[in-house]
Amino acid sequence: MSDYTKYTKQEMQAYAIAKNIQENQIVIVGTGLPLIGASLAKRVVCPSCHPIVESGLMDCDPVEVPRSVGDNRFMAHCAVQWPNIRFIGFEANEWLHDEDRMIAFIGGAQIDPYGNVNSTCIYGKGDYVKPQTRFTGSGGANGIATYCNTIIMMQHQKRRFMEKIDYITSCGWMDGPGGRERAGLPGNRGPQMVVTDLGIMKFDEETKRMYLAYYYPFSSPEMVQENTGFDIDVSRAQLMEGPDPEIIRVIREEIDPGQAFIKVPKA
Amino acid sequence: MNKVYSLHDAVAKYVESGDCICFGGFTTNRKPYAAVAEILRQGQKDFTVWAGPAGGDWDMMIGEGRVKAYINCYTANSGYTNVARRFRAAIEKGELIYEDYSQDVLMLQLHAASLGLPFLPVRLMQGSGLMKYWGISEEQRKALDKVDDLKCVEVENPFKPGEKVVAVPVPKLDTAIIHVQQASPDGTCIIEGDEFHDVDVAVAARKVIVTCEELVSNEYIRQDPTKTRIFGECVSAVVWAPYGAWPSQCYGRYDNDDAGLKEYDKASKYLDAEDAKAQLAKAAAKAEKAAAAKPEDEKLAAAAAKAKKAAEDAAAGTVIPETFKDFLDKWVYSCETHEDLLNKLGGYRLMRLKNEPHLGYSTRH
Numbered sequence: 001m002s003d004y005t006k007y008t009k010q011e012m013q014a015y016a017i018a019k020n021i022q023e024n025q026i027v028i029v030g031t032g033l034p035l036i037g038a039s040l041a042k043r044v045v046c047p048s049c050h051p052i053v054e055s056g057l058m059d060c061d062p063v064e065v066p067r068s069v070g071d072n073r074f075m076a077h078c079a080v081q082w083p084n085i086r087f088i089g090f091e092a093n094e095w096l097h098d099e100d101r102m103i104a105f106i107g108g109a110q111i112d113p114y115g116n117v118n119s120t121c122i123y124g125k126g127d128y129v130k131p132q133t134r135f136t137g138s139g140g141a142n143g144i145a146t147y148c149n150t151i152i153m154m155q156h157q158k159r160r161f162m163e164k165i166d167y168i169t170s171c172g173w174m175d176g177p178g179g180r181e182r183a184g185l186p187g188n189r190g191p192q193m194v195v196t197d198l199g200i201m202k203f204d205e206e207t208k209r210m211y212l213a214y215y216y217p218f219s220s221p222e223m224v225q226e227n228t229g230f231d232i233d234v235s236r237a238q239l240m241e242g243p244d245p246e247i248i249r250v251i252r253e254e255i256d257p258g259q260a261f262i263k264v265p266k267a
Numbered sequence: 268m269n270k271v272y273s274l275h276d277a278v279a280k281y282v283e284s285g286d287c288i289c290f291g292g293f294t295t296n297r298k299p300y301a302a303v304a305e306i307l308r309q310g311q312k313d314f315t316v317w318a319g320p321a322g323g324d325w326d327m328m329i330g331e332g333r334v335k336a337y338i339n340c341y342t343a344n345s346g347y348t349n350v351a352r353r354f355r356a357a358i359e360k361g362e363l364i365y366e367d368y369s370q371d372v373l374m375l376q377l378h379a380a381s382l383g384l385p386f387l388p389v390r391l392m393q394g395s396g397l398m399k400y401w402g403i404s405e406e407q408r409k410a411l412d413k414v415d416d417l418k419c420v421e422v423e424n425p426f427k428p429g430e431k432v433v434a435v436p437v438p439k440l441d442t443a444i445i446h447v448q449q450a451s452p453d454g455t456c457i458i459e460g461d462e463f464h465d466v467d468v469a470v471a472a473r474k475v476i477v478t479c480e481e482l483v484s485n486e487y488i489r490q491d492p493t494k495t496r497i498f499g500e501c502v503s504a505v506v507w508a509p510y511g512a513w514p515s516q517c518y519g520r521y522d523n524d525d526a527g528l529k530e531y532d533k534a535s536k537y538l539d540a541e542d543a544k545a546q547l548a549k550a551a552a553k554a555e556k557a558a559a560a561k562p563e564d565e566k567l568a569a570a571a572a573k574a575k576k577a578a579e580d581a582a583a584g585t586v587i588p589e590t591f592k593d594f595l596d597k598w599v600y601s602c603e604t605h606e607d608l609l610n611k612l613g614g615y616r617l618m619r620l621k622n623e624p625h626l627g628y629s630t631r632h
Contacts, residue, residue, distance in 0.1 A: 067346025070293030076627020143371030183394025
């Protein structure tokens with residue numbers, strides 16, 4: 001049997017996600033790690049949360065890990081099957097009603113110190129029209145980053161954490177204080193944290209720049225600075241304790257037994 | 268009125284080269300693949316596309332050079348292929364005229380089309396590259412008759428002076444193709460599960476082809492009108508095409524064909540045999556360089572040897588991996604009809620895809 005006292009970087013990341021979901025929150029998830037984290041929250045850490053997906057499926061509680069946000073695995077185990085446009089309207093109305101009960105997970109290939117995210121393309125020697133590497137494009141991320149507070153999921157690498165990113169798909173704090181308002185975006189929404197395989201970054205109240213808030217038992221502030229392509233304040237960093245064996249058991253045995261998103265190395 | 272057609276006749280009559288077109292479904296769910304295959308066989312091309320959340324459906328059309336302008340928000344067989352490979356290759360080679368909107372905006376544009384709106388104001392894409400960069404320039408747009416002259420315009424909200432909003436055009440669709448669970452000869456449709464943008468495009472498009480899992484009588488379909496989602500008068504043709512969303516899912520009926528989507532993922536990496544040879548040669552050179560840089564690393568040395576063998580085998584023509592063209596030959600062009608495809612897939616393979624009623628998906632797929 002698998003040893004639940006040892007956990008992988010990704011399992012720590014999923015646990016960090018789950019720990020940051022609060023009571024009764026409406027949680028916008030995609031597939032992959034955020035879904036594992038949200039499933040963990042729903043089952044163990046914070047059962048009162050309501051996972052929803054951008055295809056319009058509300059209060060999802062899948063049995064088996066879905067592969068896409070439109071998957072039958074979500075669709076057959078949710079409260080309401082709305083079309084995508086209702087999801088968009090719901091998201092916008094939450095902001096219009098000044099509700100503060102939504103949190104969303106988005107990901108990307110590049111991020112800057114203000115939490116602006118690129119999931120469209122990397123220019124290389126080219127440009128937007130003919131880039132070196134093309135990704136899927138926005139999907140629901142741009143709208144989510146417009147109207148909702150977000151938690152950004154990234155792999156912590158120097159080439160991904162850059163002072164200036166090629167293309168902004170999903171807006172963060174733009175160029176700092178007041179940046180969102182100047183762009184016509186809701187100023188009282190924005191990225192709350194960045195969860196990576198090395199730690200949890202938050203954004204300074206004054207400057208809106210990213211700083212290291214937590215590192216993990218297997219990482220350190222130095223590792224975070226080494227793997228970040230811009231100056232990052234690590235002076236406020238605290239240690240986040242790892243998960244209990246029971247959490248790891250639930251991830252491996254109940255949530256992702258097929259290891260669709262979290263691979264467990266063989267002992 | 269009886270609108271029942273064969274797949275061949277429906278596509279021959281209602282899909283014309285140069286159409287502005289949209290397919291229903293969501294990445295790997297209820298995608299109208301049977302109709303896509305028929306279009307590929309018949310040869311229509313030069314489409315101006317409003318793609319919605321697209322997957323292998325539009326990836327195949329792009330790979331086969333049938334797209335004139337591709338207006339999109341997301342293209343991937345999510346969970347199988349992170350970025351659709353022919354879409355990606357076409358953009359990286361500068362071979363595809365394309366535009367990005369956010370999914371929210373694009374879906375609202377399709378909805379606006381169903382409402383008959385003249386244009387659409389949104390509070391989305393502001394501050395992002397989606398507004399700043401245009402995939403299709405103003406000049407190019409003027410030369411493309413089915414593409415709007417502008418991607419978007421920032422305007423002042425007339426009801427809230429000082430508030431900036433974004434005006435976007437509303438698509439004028441010639442053709443929509445959707446796959447549904449049940450339809451009747453008069454065109455009435457039942458969609459089970461999430462309708463996605465399917466109802467919107469069925470209302471908005473001038474010509475609508477519906478492929479269905481089950482063709483039921485006009486009387487039967489209206490037994491419970493809470494279940495019907497599309498008015499028959501919106502529909503031009505109804506086609507019986509069981510498993511017509513294969514290899515994608517169909518809610519209440521069947522699951523993704525795991526093997527089919529994985530096969531497409533691998534095959535679509537290479538356009539054709541020449542492309543496979545070139546890519547494998549390049550990969551071998553890269554692996555050799557990586558191994559040479561760290562001579563003590565046994566894993567890198569083994570990887571380089573493996574890559575070298577694959578490149579040599581491909582160059583000699585002894586082992587060439589399956590390519591995109593091979594996949595289409597196997598599952599599209601060598602099948603004269605959708606029925607041929609089903610026979611080729613075989614009964615057992617299709618039965619394994621059937622949803623298990625207690626779960627709503629298949630554990631045997």
